[in-house]
Amino acid sequence: MNLKNYTSVVPAMNSAAAIEALLVEAGATSVSKWYVEKQLGGFLFQMPINGLPMVFRLPAKVELVYQAMLKRARKPDAAKRASLRAQAQRTAWRTLHEWVQIQVTMILLEQIDPLQVFLSYQYDENTGATFYDRVKTGTVKLLG
Secondary structure: OOOOOOOOOOOHHHHHHHHHHHHHHHOOOEEEEEEEOOEEEEEEEEEEEOOEEEEEEEEOOHHHHHHHHHHHOOOOOHHHHHHHHHHHHHHHHHHHHHHHHHHHHHHHOOOOOHHHHHHHHEEEOOOOEEHHHHHHOOOOOOOO
């Protein structure tokens, strides 16, 4: 299977800037970024849901993209690993951009509600966990 955006040449920061603009267009009232080892890791953004401010944490999982690419590489030497790491950065951000772009389009066309799109990314600042994290670890039980 071919990976989407595998050969993206769009710089990660360009994709990130476009994501930020899309989040604002979808109704975000505050957007901030966090970094991991001097690389952009993702966004924290606030959006009113039913009149109440909710915080969401939207990561670009670059390391996971890198690991997937590394598995596909044949005998990667140091230079190839460095090239793959740079490509993973571009690919992760471009893919996230396209996902956000589609979701925001659906929000603006009233095909989906922002909470439907971003619920799993709802962020608890006290615990540092997203709603998805809490469901996955069993902190929140959805089914008996």
